[in-house]
Amino acid sequence: MLLVNIGCGNVYHLNWINLDLVSSSPNVIAWDFRHGIPYDSNTFNVCYSSHLIEHFTQNEAKKLLTECLRVLRPSGIIRLAVPDLEAIARNYLLALERSLSGNIEAQADYEWMMLELFDQMVREFDGGEMGKYLSRSDLLNREFILSRIGYEAEQFWEKQREHLSGKPNLIKKLSSKKFGWLVQKLRIVIAKFLVLLIAGKESAKAFEIGLFRNSGEIHQWMYDRFSLAILLEECGFVNIRVCQAHESRIPDFNSYGLDVIDGKVRKPDSLFIEACKP
Structure with a gap:
């Protein structure tokens, strides 16, 4: 059984293919989901994503879920967790x-x-x-x-x-980052300086805020059990069901420690929903 975790962050299982915008581990593949999902159609049995689609615009979220449908095999399961509006x-x-x-x-x-x-x-x-x-x-x-x-x-x-307690060490933290991350941070520092030099403080502040708001931290939309079910239906999914954190149609799902860790729900503010590819 092939399983993919879309936007895994630092919570993932080695039995899954784990994708995220920024890789937090050698076990996580860095990928920009605005370019789709980098796998052939009908590849996976299960697609899981937790607290990701709310960071996309409505159109971007719909495109991503349509991609999830594409890479799932017939009767494959998608499981989503989002903040429950x-x-x-x-x-x-x-x-x-x-x-x-x-x-x-x-x-x-x-x-x-x-x-x-x-x-x-x-x-x-x-x-x-x-x-x-x-x-x-x-x-x-x-x-x-x-x-x-x-x-x-x-x-x-x-x-x-x-x-x-003084435990964090700047050199250690920087050494844990990938070279590409350091280069990107340097580019941003240079860009901020140039905007300040050319356009002044207000423009530099606006540039900084704009960069942050496009960094992926912001929620672009929110969902409830009605709107998310409609979105999944519009993308082509069937058998849509709201479930609890510990409930799933995915075989042995709780053994992966994605929504429930040591008996505790990882994100209690979540709406959990599953659907199938026809």
């Missing part, structure tokens, strides 16, 4: 009602849900206001945040602890 909206409204009643802890939850709704769509710098919020030493709703984003929060706080 419906759950975000419901939690926001619940936190709003509780905040209006004077509940102090609910006010912290309300602030967090506002960030979930908007921050990753409007932010202009790495991590955004969400990163600032997670860095607070006086968090009142740590458990609520864990219930919402789970593994992501744990990773953020672990990196924060490492930074405070």
